[in-house]
Amino acid sequence: MSGRRALTPTGRVRRLRLRITALFALTSAAGLVTMAVLAVRSDDARWRDQLDQAMNLDTTQALSLLRYDEDDRLDTTDLVETMDTGCPQLTVLSVPRNNSSGAVVDFAGPQPCLVGRPADVRALAETAVRREEAVAVDGRAVDGRRVRLFAEPFFAPDAEDAEGRDGAVVTLYETTEALADHRRTTWLLTAGCAVLVVLSAAVGHALSGRAIRPALTALGQQEAFLADAAHDLRTPVASLRMLAETALRGDTDEREVLRRTMRLADGMGGLVDGLLTRARLMTGVQTLAREPLRLDQLVEAVVEDAPTEGHRVTVRAEEAVVVADADLVRRAVANLLGNALTHGHAPGEAADVRIDVALTGRERREATVTVEDAGPGLPPGVADALFERFRSGSGSTGLGLSIASWVAHAHGGSLTATSGAGGAGAEGGAAGGSGGGGGARFVLRLPVDGG
Incomplete structure (x- = not known):
């Protein structure tokens, strides 16, 4: 068996970059060396020609x-x-x-x-x-x-x-002086060729780096997607297996097993949908279908469709029209609301969520959706890390806030998290334990003209 370690796809792409660089340098070197050889030979013939002409004048005069x-x-x-x-x-x-x-x-x-x-x-x-x-x-x-x-x-x-x-x-x-001049010319051409070959290798390395960057990015995104899928599907798949084993042993009511299986299936469906959405956003496969959109009406529709039984959600909306992709903005708002309903309250208590839609910024050219709840608040120092994938807790996938952040940036906006006035938990808050109280506030900003 060979002891050589198999290269990863990223390693193969990087090795291809080195080969492209070497090929670029060798091609440049071949051209430069050929031109240098021709130049040296031409200079050698030139000074001999000039000397022969001068001597020919002397011999012709002598012959006369x-x-x-x-x-x-x-x-x-x-x-x-x-x-x-x-x-x-x-x-x-x-x-x-x-x-x-x-x-x-x-x-x-x-x-x-x-x-x-x-x-x-x-x-x-x-x-x-x-x-x-x-x-x-x-x-x-x-x-x-x-x-x-x-x-x-x-x-x-x-x-x-x-x-x-x-x-x-x-x-x-x-011919001592002429030969010395010719040698100097030869050395200068040799040194110039060496410098140009090094420069061409550097330029080739830079250009090949730019050429393979999309491939490396795609590979990185693919690996990230596979890691996301493996990380997030492992738990529900294990739960399904455990439910199946329990049902086979007859240790629990079949209707309860079916209900739990349906909940797991719904959760896995949402998880796969979130993973695919995030992958499309990262790779640019999902293009933005920008169109004029009443942001206030979209937020109200998201609240009506959300499972808010047992929780209180208050919407205060100002008429706001943005140029954006309605499906992506709806998903971002739904993720923020779902995060507040899941983590924005103490265990056993109902969530109290307030959503504000307003036009802000210079000349009111920015629309904001503020989602604030009354949960335990954000742990110190986690606000900047909330939008990384896998910042989860309480059984959530950790992709909701990450997708919302991607949607905001895709539209030229932003998503920020700060401590609120009424208290709110978050995916990051749940993962980090109880915060300092006062809830959390998430602000989704979208440019009115679509960025």
């Missing part, structure tokens, strides 16, 4: 000063008298026409500042005559300095004379 006398012998008198041949070295060599080797020096400048190796100079002259074209090569001077040698051939006028001697003019220039 060469003469052949009546006996077809090479005459370098004009060259000696006219050209300053001290630096760089300028050499005229004769090569037997029928023998490509055996070059003879006919002229060499006096005391040149840069002297090529004699073997290299002769070999280059012979090559130029043999090819019948100008030739240039890299080499070294006698003192070891790097040089560029250039040879241009010339030919005896009598092509039928077997004893006639062709030849070549050879010159050379030092």
Whole structure:
């Protein structure tokens, strides 16, 4: 068996991000390296071309000063008298026409500042005559300095004379400085490529992060939904199993078992509905069907449909029209009312809930639904955590306030919880024990224009 640990879906997505980053960096590196190689080769050819052109001017001028006398012998008198041949070295060599080797020096400048190796100079002259074209090569001077040698051939006028001697003019220039400049260019291009590859990897990592963020968010939402479902369904499923075992043993009245089973089924139905609603809100699957809505009438309808037997619910509503999704706002208000009826009273006592609907804010551009009860109040320091899932107590799912908060924020509003004047419990209050008294107040704020 392999000891490797299987990657989670989130881990696989993150590994995909690393692969995308590596691919992005490798692609950028390949392009940059290719361009850098082409640039280096182009620079290398450029400086050699420029040097060859300069040497070609020298050899062409020297060729124009060469003469052949009546006996077809090479005459370098004009060259000696006219050209300053001290630096760089300028050499005229004769090569037997029928023998490509055996070059003879006919002229060499006096005391040149840069002297090529004699073997290299002769070999280059012979090559130029043999090819019948100008030739240039890299080499070294006698003192070891790097040089560029250039040879241009010339030919005896009598092509039928077997004893006639062709030849070549050879010159050379030092290339130490040019090579140093070329190396600097190469290093600069190499460093620039390295920096650009690192930057491209960073940019690729950032872009791939943005690309996979929706996938990570979706995976996180899926995992959260599964965790919610597993957490909240475990208890009612266990209760159903226990009821079934009790019924099989005949330890209780079948009608009582059926009544309890129906209550559990209703609770599980509401739980699944709440989980699906929250999942749709988180993933954006459920879009807002915004339309003008009489918020005061919606609140009154929610109170009429709520199981308020044995409790007292007072509604004080001002006419308020908002642009919102009626189904979602109805669910949010119903969750707030259900929370107050469940937790907003002491055990064995009836709940006393007051609901106010009003227009507030600057120019009355905000509608508020305030749900206040007379329960034990909020425990200290739990107000900010009330809208997290699983903040439950007294058997509730802990999703009601979370869904109400999501609905408020989806409309550009908010949901806040504070201590009230008449006392109220809450899902968080029930979970945390008795509060400080005075009840709790939940305020749902919705913009009139729908945000």
